[in-house]
Amino acid sequence: MSSTEIIVNGVHHLVDADDDTPLLWVIRDILGLTGTKYGCGEGSCGACTVLEADEPVRSCQTNLSEAAGLSYTTIEGFAEKPGADACQSAWVEEEVSQCGYCQAGFLLEVWALLGRKPEPTDDLVEKTLNDHICRCGTYPRIRRAIRRAASSRGGK
Amino acid sequence: MSTTRREFIRVMAAGSGALVLGVRFCRAGRFPTEDFRPNAWVRIEPDGTAVIQLGKTEMGQGVQTSLPMILAEELDADYTTVRVEQASPGPDFLELGTGGSTSVMTTWEPLRHAGAAARAMLVAAAAERWEVSPDSCRTSQGAVEHPSTGRRFGYGELVADAARQSVPESPPTEDRSRNTIVGTARKRRNAADIVRGRAIYGIDVRQPGMLYAVVARSPAFGGEVVSFDDTRAKQVRGVREVVRITRGVAVVAEHTAAAIKGRDALRIEWKDGPGASFDSDTHRVTLEQATETPGVTIRKDGEGRAAMKRAAQTLEAVYHYPFVAHASVEPVNCTVLVEDDRCEVWSPTQTPNTVQRVAMAVLQLPDTAVRVNVQLLGGGFGRRLNYDFDWEAIEVAKAMKGTPVQTVWTREDDLRFGHFQAASTHRLIAGLDTANRLVAFEHRKATTPHNIYRPPTPEQTADPDTVRGWAWGVYDSPYAFPAAEMTYAAVDAPTPIGPWRAVFSPSSVFARECFIDELAQTCDRDPVELRLDMLGANDASIPSTFEIGEDLVERQRMRRVVETVAREARWSDPAPAGRAKGFACNVFHTGTYVAYAVEVSLRQGQPLSKLPFTVHRVVCAVDCGLVINPAGVRQQVESGVIWALSNLKSEITFHAGRARQSNYSDFPVAVMDETPLEVETHIVGAEAAAPNGLGEPTVCPFTPAVVNALSRLAGKRIRSLPVRAADVSSR
Ligand code: FES
Ligand code: FES
Numbered sequence: 070m071s072s073t074e075i076i077v078n079g080v081h082h083l084v085d086a087d088d089d090t091p092l093l094w095v096i097r098d099i100l101g102l103t104g105t106k107y108g109c110g111e112g113s114c115g116a117c118t119v120l121e122a123d124e125p126v127r128s129c130q131t132n133l134s135e136a137a138g139l140s141y142t143t144i145e146g147f148a149e150k151p152g153a154d155a156c157q158s159a160w161v162e163e164e165v166s167q168c169g170y171c172q173a174g175f176l177l178e179v180w181a182l183l184g185r186k187p188e189p190t191d192d193l194v195e196k197t198l199n200d201h202i203c204r205c206g207t208y209p210r211i212r213r214a215i216r217r218a219a220s221s222r223g224g225k
Numbered sequence: 226m227s228t229t230r231r232e233f234i235r236v237m238a239a240g241s242g243a244l245v246l247g248v249r250f251c252r253a254g255r256f257p258t259e260d261f262r263p264n265a266w267v268r269i270e271p272d273g274t275a276v277i278q279l280g281k282t283e284m285g286q287g288v289q290t291s292l293p294m295i296l297a298e299e300l301d302a303d304y305t306t307v308r309v310e311q312a313s314p315g316p317d318f319l320e321l322g323t324g325g326s327t328s329v330m331t332t333w334e335p336l337r338h339a340g341a342a343a344r345a346m347l348v349a350a351a352a353e354r355w356e357v358s359p360d361s362c363r364t365s366q367g368a369v370e371h372p373s374t375g376r377r378f379g380y381g382e383l384v385a386d387a388a389r390q391s392v393p394e395s396p397p398t399e400d401r402s403r404n405t406i407v408g409t410a411r412k413r414r415n416a417a418d419i420v421r422g423r424a425i426y427g428i429d430v431r432q433p434g435m436l437y438a439v440v441a442r443s444p445a446f447g448g449e450v451v452s453f454d455d456t457r458a459k460q461v462r463g464v465r466e467v468v469r470i471t472r473g474v475a476v477v478a479e480h481t482a483a484a485i486k487g488r489d490a491l492r493i494e495w496k497d498g499p500g501a502s503f504d505s506d507t508h509r510v511t512l513e514q515a516t517e518t519p520g521v522t523i524r525k526d527g528e529g530r531a532a533m534k535r536a537a538q539t540l541e542a543v544y545h546y547p548f549v550a551h552a553s554v555e556p557v558n559c560t561v562l563v564e565d566d567r568c569e570v571w572s573p574t575q576t577p578n579t580v581q582r583v584a585m586a587v588l589q590l591p592d593t594a595v596r597v598n599v600q601l602l603g604g605g606f607g608r609r610l611n612y613d614f615d616w617e618a619i620e621v622a623k624a625m626k627g628t629p630v631q632t633v634w635t636r637e638d639d640l641r642f643g644h645f646q647a648a649s650t651h652r653l654i655a656g657l658d659t660a661n662r663l664v665a666f667e668h669r670k671a672t673t674p675h676n677i678y679r680p681p682t683p684e685q686t687a688d689p690d691t692v693r694g695w696a697w698g699v700y701d702s703p704y705a706f707p708a709a710e711m712t713y714a715a716v717d718a719p720t721p722i723g724p725w726r727a728v729f730s731p732s733s734v735f736a737r738e739c740f741i742d743e744l745a746q747t748c749d750r751d752p753v754e755l756r757l758d759m760l761g762a763n764d765a766s767i768p769s770t771f772e773i774g775e776d777l778v779e780r781q782r783m784r785r786v787v788e789t790v791a792r793e794a795r796w797s798d799p800a801p802a803g804r805a806k807g808f809a810c811n812v813f814h815t816g817t818y819v820a821y822a823v824e825v826s827l828r829q830g831q832p833l834s835k836l837p838f839t840v841h842r843v844v845c846a847v848d849c850g851l852v853i854n855p856a857g858v859r860q861q862v863e864s865g866v867i868w869a870l871s872n873l874k875s876e877i878t879f880h881a882g883r884a885r886q887s888n889y890s891d892f893p894v895a896v897m898d899e900t901p902l903e904v905e906t907h908i909v910g911a912e913a914a915a916p917n918g919l920g921e922p923t924v925c926p927f928t929p930a931v932v933n934a935l936s937r938l939a940g941k942r943i944r945s946l947p948v949r950a951a952d953v954s955s956r
Binding site: 086087090091093094095097098099101102103104105106107108109110111113114116143144145147148156157160161164165166167168169170171172173176191194195196198199200201202203204205206207208209210211212 | 412413415416417419420421422423424425426428429431437462463479480481482483486552553554555556601602603604605606633635636856860863864865866867868871888889890894895896897898900901902903904
């Protein structure tokens with residue numbers, strides 16, 4: 070059986086698993102990086118979001134074969150991204166997290182959004198985050214944290 | 226209160242080099258009746274740090290932040306040097322468990338006294354060494370000082386000597402007006418870990434050589450495995466074993482994806498049980514029928530329903546509340562290692578002692594051989610007060626002796642096979658005289674009691690004192706009635722029913738507060754003014770407090786919350802064009818008072834999965850007694866509001882004993898564009914002597930506040946949840 074190469078947080082891995090194994094479980098169970106979360110497995114909650122290059126993707130909707138040769142960043146490697154710190158500290162300052170389980174997905178999605186649109190409107194924020202679920206109800210604080218992160222990045 | 230004041234602090238582990246106090250937690254004002262047995266330890270280490278070791282599970286509500294605040298205040302320690310350690314059940318940690326919004330309520334008094342006692346003992350130790358009187362010493366941020374000579378000892382230097390002091394009878398506690406920690410906004414302790422992906426939840430537990438399992442369960446309630454064929458499952462790459470457990474068949478694999486794929490490949494023949502014909506539509510009819518006659522009386526004011534005969538006219542309405550699931554984003558899961566003579570469990574549980582007992586029973590092991598490690602929870606909401614997932618995982622691990630196995634529920638499993646918030650029907654009747662004055666009131670609730678632990682006996686369901694405890698929001702209505710009767714009827718269902726955020730309250734408060742709004746409309750009264758009247762604002766003959774069951778209801782606290790919201794929301798100003806205002810309030814059974822005023826408009830053309838309205842403004846007033854951490858209060862209000870919004874859009878329905886919903890796509894919860902931009906929270910009554918808890922109370926009155934606004938917009942009363950577009954279209 071052949072193995073598949075993927076790059077996660079800059080580290081190359083050879084993975085022995087079926088081609089249709091969702092990347093989510095490769096990352097969590099095979100590579101042991103548990104910061105990426107499982108919430109639904111159907112693409113509707115966003116907990117499993119990772120960055121492929123700089124684009125947020127749902128790792129539960131990405132098969133190992135599709136991930137072959139690509140480079141991913143998970144929440145564990147997020148700090149290396151330029152501007153990540155502005156998001157992380159905005160999250161802490163605005164006290165976004167309650168249980169915190171969903172937050173890695175939100176953070177990576179927001180970081181990518183700010184990269185495309187340094188000062189997103191409320192409308193765009195909603196459109197971008199509408200398919201992320203937080204059962205603890207941290208949405209108002211996420212909005213505030215986005216504004217804070219946007220201003221501390223100074224529109225860079 | 227018990228007359229003999231029982232001991233609840235004692236020096237433990239003397240000679241260990243640290244100062245260790247065993248603490249006994251119990252609800253404020255209630256003292257334990259049996260012999261001293263600590264359920265938490267406060268330990269001051271030789272390096273001066275303080276550790277609270279107790280069994281309260283962090284699930285987003287912030288106990289790891291608020292409890293250290295309480296201890297630090299009384300100990301006069303640097304707050305940043307106090308931390309919480311999660312205790313495992315054992316002979317020293319009985320009765321662990323986190324639920325009912327009581328964590329802060331039950332720990333507040335003992336923790337304060339432990340802090341004060343430890344401080345007095347540290348002072349005594351220092352005074353002894355300096356040979357001065359303890360009164361001439363003072364404490365400051367983790368040190369004892371002798372101001373007149375400028376001498377100073379850090380707490381760490383004193384712990385060994387302090388441990389030899391006797392525990393003071395009633396150590397002086399801090400003058401509350403001088404508090405520097407309690408009542409100030411503090412940030413959540415693990416916030417930095419969370420944003421770095423370093424917070425480890427139950428599902429993140431990883432042990433060397435560990436395997437992963439998922440379980441195939443009977444699709445209909447109560448079914449059993451007749452036979453199964455695992456040939457194809459075992460051919461799936463990564464599948465290691467297929468094992469039969471009580472509830473079904475488990476597939477154990479090298480990773481979760483392989484386990485799921487293996488489960489899909491199983492062929493199982495099921496035998497249906499008696500629950501296989503259950504249908505929620507039929508059940509709703511049964512519930513409604515059960516309210517046609519009164520159930521067991523749980524409160525009677527004046528003549529009760531007999532007074533209804535004096536009514537010139539009656540207003541009667543039937544409210545329906547659906548089955549609902551918890552749907553916390555982390556599904557339930559549990560990791561277990563079973564060895565020959567011991568077992569270790571890693572569970573995101575709210576009830577570790579039960580988990581330990583289950584493991585002891587399944588494995589025939591003594592308590593000393595079962596270790597339960599409580600993990601961080603990705604949302605609790607009452608789901609993890611159940612032990613079904615732990616039980617399955619223990620059985621799986623028993624079959625896989627020597628190998629740690631994590632049994633994970635997929636989202637589909639989580640929505641179909643967990644326990645639910647019970648559906649209920651409420652019939653409310655108001656009798657009015659010719660001048661539209663209330664002469665009699667009835668609230669009849671019919672629902673299914675919790676059945677996941679031990680289904681209630683017929684004796685229990687007929688006993689008023691027992692069923693009262695299942696009817697929060699009905700018997701403890703804060704309103705004064707000239708005559709009233711509240712009743713409860715238990716209706717069987719094969720669906721597992723158990724705790725869900727705010728437990729018995731949300732449905733009762735929804736029905737009651739919407740009906741009060743109907744009553745106001747019928748009598749042409751302002752709904753806030755009518756409530757204030759019924760709370761005694763304009764009638765000195767209405768008692769300002771009353772006791773019912775185990776609860777004390779304080780109408781003046783309720784009034785203050787209502788008045789605060791009315792003022793801050795400018796209730797009497799008309800709503801902007803296209804919007805309507807809605808109001809509701811409640812006292813939660815822990816003694817927490819909450820009121821909401823909201824402003825809502827309809828939203829046309831939304832898909833079925835979205836709310837057909839927008840909530841523009843939310844004003845909340847909350848009196849949860851003494852506030853430890855105001856930042857935590859605001860978070861819990863926001864959280865309750867958004868939780869309740871989900872309640873307005875989703876339900877679980879059953880057909881042929883099976884839940885029809887299986888994931889967030891058909892059990893949609895509130896998302897960002899459905900939630901208000903801001904939630905305005907006003908905290909009142911924070912000067913109180915003790916805290917009352919807040920994880921759940923903020924949920925209950927929000928739903929009716931919104932429905933009351935929607936009913937006005939639609940021009941017709943909405944009496945059923947969830948609210949669909951057709952319910953709010955006026956044409
Ligand atoms: S787990 Fe991937 S979107 Fe929910
Ligand atoms: S913080 Fe708990 S699910 Fe979002």
